Amino acid sequence: MSGGRTPGWTEQQTGIALCAVLAAACGLLAGIESGTFGLTALGITALCALAGLVFDGFIGLVVGLVCATAAVALKRYTGIWNPGEFLPAVALAACLLALGWAAGLAGAQARRAARAGDTGNGISAPVYGSLGLxxxxxxxxxxxxxxxxxxxxxxxxxxxxxxxxxxxxxxxxxxxxxxxxxxxxxxxxxxxxxxxxxxxxxxxxxxxxxxxxxxxxxxxxxxxxxxxxxxxxxxxxxxxxxxxxxxxxxxxxxxxxxxxxxxxxxxxxxxxxxxxxxxxxxxxxxxxxxxxxxx
Structure with a gap:
């Protein structure tokens, strides 16, 4: 490798960054909610991210859909649903959906990198440039x-x-x-x-x-x-x-x-x-x- 090469972001780093941005967006939308629903929405966000990491992108998308549905249903159940809450609810549902998908992709990539880097002796394996080889x-x-x-x-x-x-x-x-x-x-x-x-x-x-x-x-x-x-x-x-x-x-x-x-x-x-x-x-x-x- 030449000394002047500037490493780019790997797919794994990009996935983690995307998850962080989406989780922050979900947290912000949940934070502007008042009362019990706001705290519950934060919990749903954390659950969506953690559950998505366990699976791949497709299953993560399903996890995000379930969490988005749960957030909307909870909003209606708590009696705070009104025309003014429609856009915030749509934004939160969209962010949860995207968060589940991104977490699934990031989790799958992390597991692949772990398998590739596991040499059986605890040594982290080097890669080719900024690529996961x-x-x-x-x-x-x-x-x-x-x-x-x-x-x-x-x-x-x-x-x-x-x-x-x-x-x-x-x-x-x-x-x-x-x-x-x-x-x-x-x-x-x-x-x-x-x-x-x-x-x-x-x-x-x-x-x-x-x-x-x-x-x-x-x-x-x-x-x-x-x-x-x-x-x-x-x-x-x-x-x-x-x-x-x-x-x-x-x-x-x-x-x-x-x-x-x-x-x-x-x-x-x-x-x-x-x-x-x-x-x-x-x-x-x-x-x-x-x-x-x-x-």
Whole structure:
């Protein structure tokens, strides 16, 4: 990483900030209410935020809807409902609805980050720049854990490696880094919540895919590759955004744990192999499928 890079906000930080803003808005609307309803509305706000954090965005939205309905019903029950209370009630209901949704998203993202950063020894795993990708060292530790878990429970385990081959010699080092980060963002954001994205270099990324076999692997990876075909990046030398498809080729290798891949290094080495190496007759067909994507 270059020393001049200014980290941006991560998705997790953005979600927490949004929750804080919405919770403050709900608290303000509840605070202007008088008597018992105001205190109860504050309690409903706290309950909405805490309950939403336990679930994902969709269930959080349902939690927000329930809390909004409860607030409106309580307002009518306490006898303070009148035409002048309509707009404050609508504002409070809308804020509670949004708060439940935002809390659900923030909670899901926090759990994903915790799973990605849990290396089993209490060490917080570093990430690639401001993105939620493990570095190669910590990815290997996590992959060893997943291999042991897959072997113990007889569950499938996949590993995705994506190599970004930039074929435009005119790209500056900053533009090359920007192109790599465009792919890194896709890897971090478009896979499943259970997957663990990581970075091996500024042009090589991957993800650990628990409970994923050959029959479902490409269904998981397909949307990522489709999005890569439409992705753009900033070429700082021209201060313009360029399609990744103009100057990049993605070599995508999806491999699966077998008895011939007993540890992380072996599985990663298999995923990194060139399509020209290792004759097909010597390779277990269940181990790997490969795709070179011309964007």
């Amino acid at each position: 493990l570095t190669g060292e910590y990815a290997r530790l996590r992959l060893d854990e997943e291999i042991a878990r897959a072997r113990e429970h007889r569950r499938p385990l996949g590993l995705l490696i994506i190599r970004v081959n930039l074929d435009d010699p005119g790209l500056s080092p900053a533009a090359r880094q920007s192109a790599g980060r465009a792919v890194a963002r896709l890897v971090e954001s478009l896979l499943r919540e259970s997957d663990v994205p990581f970075s091996l270099s500024e042009q090589e990324f991957g993800a650990i895919l628990p409970d994923t076999g050959a029959t479902t692997g490409w269904n998981v990876v397909g949307p990522l590759l489709d999005a890569a075909g439409r992705a753009t990046f900033t070429d700082r030398s021209t201060q313009q955004r360029r399609p990744l498809s103009e100057c990049a080729e993605l070599q995508t290798n999806l491999v699966f744990h077998t008895e011939r891949t007993p540890d992380a290094d072996t599985l990663i080495a298999l995923a990194r192999e060139s399509t020209q190496t290792a004759p097909a007759e010597n390779r277990d067909p269940a181990e790997t499928t490969r795709l070179r994507v011309i964007l």
